[in-house]
Amino acid sequence: MRFLNITKRYGDNQVFDHFNLEVPPSTILSVVGPSGEGKTTLLQMAAGLLSPDEGFIEKEEGEQGGISYLFQEPRLLPASTVYENVELALRSSYKERNEREERTLHYLDLVGLQESLPLYPHQLSGGMRQRVAIARAFAHQCNLMLLDEPFQSLDIKLKYALVHAFIRLWEENPKTTLFVTHDPKEAILLGDAVCCLGDPKQPLLYQKIHIPRKARNIGDASLLALEADLVETLVRS
Structure with a gap:
């Protein structure tokens, strides 16, 4: 799935301005960012519930069918x-x-x-x-899954139990997935890549994660470094 030159405004609020983003087939893209910077708008456009003012969303052949939200x-x-x-x-x-x-x-x-x-x-x-x-x-x-902060209101032990339950299901049947969260740790544990919104024209940060999901430990130095980058980007935005 590709967001190609997407522009979206709400009155005077420019959320996206010729913005581009790709979610490769059968991968999870984790999306973080401050409130009001387009995370939910991105999900709604992916679901077809909202149309961009300009640009378009290109989906792979298998992503044209059902959607799980x-x-x-x-x-x-x-x-x-x-x-x-x-x-x-x-x-x-x-x-x-x-x-x-x-x-x-x-x-x-x-x-x-x-x-x-x-x-x-x-x-x-x-x-x-x-x-x-x-x-x-x-x-x-379905071939396209959209997640809107599904673990947000849970205590930390339950949250990570559900994250691992989700990973177990996804590994059995991979789907192209857009995962919105406020939690950098969740983003890193789940995503094949992590994207931070906050600039209408381009992601403030986009980082692929090459460690297999099942082998990820949030104490790993490279993952801690990525988490620090995400937090710093969120604080600056």
Whole structure:
């Protein structure tokens, strides 16, 4: 997916000005930046919910299909069980009941919710509800995944447990992914590359990460250096 010469204004606020950015197929681009600098606008344009004033968004052939959008809040159906919340999202793509059941159970098992299938959202902790949302996002047939700070409101232990659950699912079925976060550590743990917004014309920082996700340790010197660069860029912007 490529954002090519994108321009977007909100009144006098110039968010993007002939801005270019690429997300290579089947990779994760982590996007950080101060509030109001275009992170959500970028996601909405990628989803087709918002059009640029100028420029266009070029998608690979496989990215033209379904989109999974993972929000800060789980947005589960309160009157449906854990199992139903995932299975219902598959009915438009998978006509065979057995196929839907197999896919639903597979992804709920991968996020550790195999014992919680008959429970309702109000019976779950916040972390469990978000795991259901993650399982649903991956179970849905799509080639483009958009994440809008899905781990923001969680305590640090739960946050990183969910980050690793997400990595486990993504490694099994890689999708072109745009991941917006305020947390530099999250950005580094998940992304194949990290981009910092803050200048309408170009990223303030763009850095590829060559360490395999499963081998990343936030105490690694090179990752600590990248985190320091991100924090410094965010503070200066």
